[in-house]
Amino acid sequence: MSILIKQVLLQDQRVDVFIENKHFSRIAPSLDVVADTIIDGKSFAILPAFYNTHTHAAMTLMRSYADDIELFTWLHDHIWPLETGLTEEGVYHGTRLAALEMIKSGTVYFNDMYWYPLGAARAVEEMGLRADISLVLIDAGDPGKSEEQMRCADEVFSHEKDFSGRVRFTFGPHAMYTVSDKTLRKCAECAREQNRMVQIHVSETKTEVENSLKKFGLRPVEYLDSTGLLGPHVIAVHCLHLNDNDWDILKRSGATISHCPISNMKLSSGKFQYHLAMEHGIPLTLGTDGASSNNSLSMLDEMKFVALRAKADSGDPTSAPAQQVFDMATRNGAKAVGLNAGRIEEGLLADCMLINLNHHRLIPSGHLISNMVYSADAECIDTVICDGKILMQNRIVPNEAEIIRGAEKTYQDLIKH
Amino acid sequence: MSILIKQVLLQDQRVDVFIENKHFSRIAPSLDVVADTIIDGKSFAILPAFYNTHTHAAMTLMRSYADDIELFTWLHDHIWPLETGLTEEGVYHGTRLAALEMIKSGTVYFNDMYWYPLGAARAVEEMGLRADISLVLIDAGDPGKSEEQMRCADEVFSHEKDFSGRVRFTFGPHAMYTVSDKTLRKCAECAREQNRMVQIHVSETKTEVENSLKKFGLRPVEYLDSTGLLGPHVIAVHCLHLNDNDWDILKRSGATISHCPISNMKLSSGKFQYHLAMEHGIPLTLGTDGASSNNSLSMLDEMKFVALRAKADSGDPTSAPAQQVFDMATRNGAKAVGLNAGRIEEGLLADCMLINLNHHRLIPSGHLISNMVYSADAECIDTVICDGKILMQNRIVPNEAEIIRGAEKTYQDLIKH
Numbered sequence: 126m127s128i129l130i131k132q133v134l135l136q137d138q139r140v141d142v143f144i145e146n147k148h149f150s151r152i153a154p155s156l157d158v159v160a161d162t163i164i165d166g167k168s169f170a171i172l173p174a175f176y177n178t179h180t181h182a183a184m185t186l187m188r189s190y191a192d193d194i195e196l197f198t199w200l201h202d203h204i205w206p207l208e209t210g211l212t213e214e215g216v217y218h219g220t221r222l223a224a225l226e227m228i229k230s231g232t233v234y235f236n237d238m239y240w241y242p243l244g245a246a247r248a249v250e251e252m253g254l255r256a257d258i259s260l261v262l263i264d265a266g267d268p269g270k271s272e273e274q275m276r277c278a279d280e281v282f283s284h285e286k287d288f289s290g291r292v293r294f295t296f297g298p299h300a301m302y303t304v305s306d307k308t309l310r311k312c313a314e315c316a317r318e319q320n321r322m323v324q325i326h327v328s329e330t331k332t333e334v335e336n337s338l339k340k341f342g343l344r345p346v347e348y349l350d351s352t353g354l355l356g357p358h359v360i361a362v363h364c365l366h367l368n369d370n371d372w373d374i375l376k377r378s379g380a381t382i383s384h385c386p387i388s389n390m391k392l393s394s395g396k397f398q399y400h401l402a403m404e405h406g407i408p409l410t411l412g413t414d415g416a417s418s419n420n421s422l423s424m425l426d427e428m429k430f431v432a433l434r435a436k437a438d439s440g441d442p443t444s445a446p447a448q449q450v451f452d453m454a455t456r457n458g459a460k461a462v463g464l465n466a467g468r469i470e471e472g473l474l475a476d477c478m479l480i481n482l483n484h485h486r487l488i489p490s491g492h493l494i495s496n497m498v499y500s501a502d503a504e505c506i507d508t509v510i511c512d513g514k515i516l517m518q519n520r521i522v523p524n525e526a527e528i529i530r531g532a533e534k535t536y537q538d539l540i541k542h
Numbered sequence: 543m544s545i546l547i548k549q550v551l552l553q554d555q556r557v558d559v560f561i562e563n564k565h566f567s568r569i570a571p572s573l574d575v576v577a578d579t580i581i582d583g584k585s586f587a588i589l590p591a592f593y594n595t596h597t598h599a600a601m602t603l604m605r606s607y608a609d610d611i612e613l614f615t616w617l618h619d620h621i622w623p624l625e626t627g628l629t630e631e632g633v634y635h636g637t638r639l640a641a642l643e644m645i646k647s648g649t650v651y652f653n654d655m656y657w658y659p660l661g662a663a664r665a666v667e668e669m670g671l672r673a674d675i676s677l678v679l680i681d682a683g684d685p686g687k688s689e690e691q692m693r694c695a696d697e698v699f700s701h702e703k704d705f706s707g708r709v710r711f712t713f714g715p716h717a718m719y720t721v722s723d724k725t726l727r728k729c730a731e732c733a734r735e736q737n738r739m740v741q742i743h744v745s746e747t748k749t750e751v752e753n754s755l756k757k758f759g760l761r762p763v764e765y766l767d768s769t770g771l772l773g774p775h776v777i778a779v780h781c782l783h784l785n786d787n788d789w790d791i792l793k794r795s796g797a798t799i800s801h802c803p804i805s806n807m808k809l810s811s812g813k814f815q816y817h818l819a820m821e822h823g824i825p826l827t828l829g830t831d832g833a834s835s836n837n838s839l840s841m842l843d844e845m846k847f848v849a850l851r852a853k854a855d856s857g858d859p860t861s862a863p864a865q866q867v868f869d870m871a872t873r874n875g876a877k878a879v880g881l882n883a884g885r886i887e888e889g890l891l892a893d894c895m896l897i898n899l900n901h902h903r904l905i906p907s908g909h910l911i912s913n914m915v916y917s918a919d920a921e922c923i924d925t926v927i928c929d930g931k932i933l934m935q936n937r938i939v940p941n942e943a944e945i946i947r948g949a950e951k952t953y954q955d956l957i958k959h
């Protein structure tokens with residue numbers, strides 16, 4: 126399948142963009158080629174799509190379920206009891222709803238951490254976007270469960286061949302306080318051997334740091350470093366409570382941070398030291414976290430929040446400028462997870478979105494990136510293409526009503542459970 | 543013109559809502575009435591619309607023009623030079639664009655402070671929403687200009703009869719540091735005599751407080767109180783840097799605060815003490831500020847920001863819960879500006895929005911207010927009604943393309959100027 130986008134705005138130029146074999150094949154002021162699908166790009170700009178480096182996709186099922194509650198109560202009295210009723214089929218429906226919302230808001234990739242990875246994988250496969258689906262490791266610090274955890278991972282990974290290249294399975298050790306030293310070391314070893322990404326929550330709360338110091342005499346980043354887990358294949362999520370040594374370790378390791386500003390604010394988890402991440406040159410990407418602590422999955426929202434909170438916290442309105450934030454949400458994300466994507470260039474994977482330049486929120490014209498970060502909402506995005514296929518056009522995603530019905534029914538069954 | 547909305551969701555009940563003579567005339571489980579327009583409400587919930595208590599509407603023309611810049615440079619090198627080219631016609635086009643965006647995101651009222659009030663008034667009249675349009679008073683502290691300022695106000699107010707009741711003219715003394723004591727006192731007197739609202743920027747920056755103490759030996763709130771300006775008809779905008787005495791004065795005066803969380807963050811102006819406003823029981827409402835410091839005019843964005851920043855700043859995830867924030871954006875706003883509106887009840891002005899319950903961002907169902915605050919975007923709003931007239935239906939606002947062309951051309955002329 127090939128696509129020719131005619132006379133679309135790419136930065137300051139009108140170009141033809143030819144997509145074939147999943148890649149941007151040719152980009153030029155004018156192309157004389159035959160294509161299966163032709164899109165008139167005159168009213169559109171072409172931009173890279175978004176890469177969401179941390180979420181719990183199927184938690185769309187718990188969107189706005191029990192909000193404005195203290196974390197412990199929220200988890201113990203509301204989320205965990207509800208989750209006991211989840212099945213692989215439920216996760217499939219929840220992940221489809223998440224994928225629908227992500228496509229509608231320009232996201233083509235997400236880094237998932239949740240239960241029933243095969244349910245999530247099936248949803249991703251069908252919906253046409255990309256995901257790294259991590260097998261969650263949680264042994265409550267009991268090294269006796271380590272073997273079982275890793276067997277479980279192997280079993281899931283054995284299904285990788287059933288899916289297209291858009292679906293990858295990775296390791297998701299939940300956090301240093303829920304996974305034993307033995308499992309972390311085993312995970313570190315297997316991830317390197319099998320060339321898999323790892324995502325892990327790191328230093329999300331002050332309590333996590335205090336308990337780590339009490340138990341191990343090490344801060345969470347120091348402790349994780351001691352297990353050999355950290356490396357360039359690791360997405361360290363949150364990283365709110367770091368000291369100088371933590372920053373140095375992260376930098377040396379080559380790990381990427383997934384910053385989730387909305388979740389951090391909603392749960393009152395702490396301040397992300399944006400300027401320190403920049404000073405240390407740590408690869409910085411954006412994640413929405415799950416819908417239950419956000420409550421949307423829009424990278425547009427996330428961009429506005431990261432830019433504004435960085436300015437508010439630093440007292441410096443020049444910090445986190447629009448282009449830097451847009452790059453975090455696009456090219457930085459793609460690079461961090463090893464995708465040859467995130468820019469509109471010949472040879473790269475054909476992931477992109479077409480922006481409706483006549484949308485009122487993008488008027489006046491001429492400031493597209495600022496408008497995307499500070500003003501746009503999902504309605505500004507007309508078309509989303511992933512892996513060379515159209516996932517949304519004219520804001521229509523196939524089967525939307527059926528996806529919504531499936532998720533709603535799953536939720537109704539869950540609360541009856 | 544009358545409207546019957548059949549079987550729409552109002553809180554937990556399905557009802558028929560009959561609108562005639564600009565008001566909610568009857569609301570009941572089933573109504574047998576004849577209406578000019580019938581809306582099938584089965585897939586909708588009915589909610590009060592939004593009241594935006596502080597903006598500079600025509601600054602949509604400067605949306606995303608020169609972002610991420612320090613305030614002084616931004617004003618002196620970018621905004622003010624551009625504004626010198628503005629005309630009444632330009633303000634008309636900018637205000638139409640603002641009104642379009644506001645209607646599209648559920649807002650039916652805005653409290654405006656900008657140049658060429660008659661241009662703004664004409665746009666509001668045409669677009670069908672409500673506005674208080676303030677005559678900006680700025681005399682750079684020169685009491686010699688006071689008479690001229692007030693004459694100018696009288697001249698504008700004399701046109702009030704040319705507009706419907708949806709358009710009201712009010713006083714907008716810019717701030718205590720740009721308006722002389724004489725003009726403030728005169729404004730205080732006239733506002734009371736003529737029964738007009740007043741809006742004024744108050745304690746937006748630390749510098750404002752420091753300079754006020756230096757010049758007058760009083761803090762801005764104390765100083766304004768000494769001029770007799772404060773009262774229940776005053777919208778005090780921002781109010782970021784207040785001490786205990788300031789809070790007490792505000793409370794005693796009966797003034798309302800217009801909190802603009804996005805603008806405060808974008809310009810790094812300071813922290814709003816949300817919990818103190820609550821503790822003092824000060825009427826609290828929400829404003830978007832102008833598009834150039836936001837850069838959208840969506841009250842949905844504003845609600846998410848106020849809730850999340852209150853949680854982040856206080857470290858308490860239970861602060862600023864969804865219903866409280868939704869009330870700020872709706873009924874509190876309407877009440878503060880003396881409109882008998884802001885709730886869906888018989889006898890109140892017929893301002894409302896119909897929410898598309900099948901929108902993916904509102905799934906699962908059953909948490910509508912949380913979803914509106916934390917998850918919804920403008921696309922969730924299908925229909926907006928103001929003063930008993932439909933301003934948007936099926937997300938279509940009449941003349942949208944023409945409004946956009948007018949604003950774009952105005953901007954292109956401005957930058958050529």
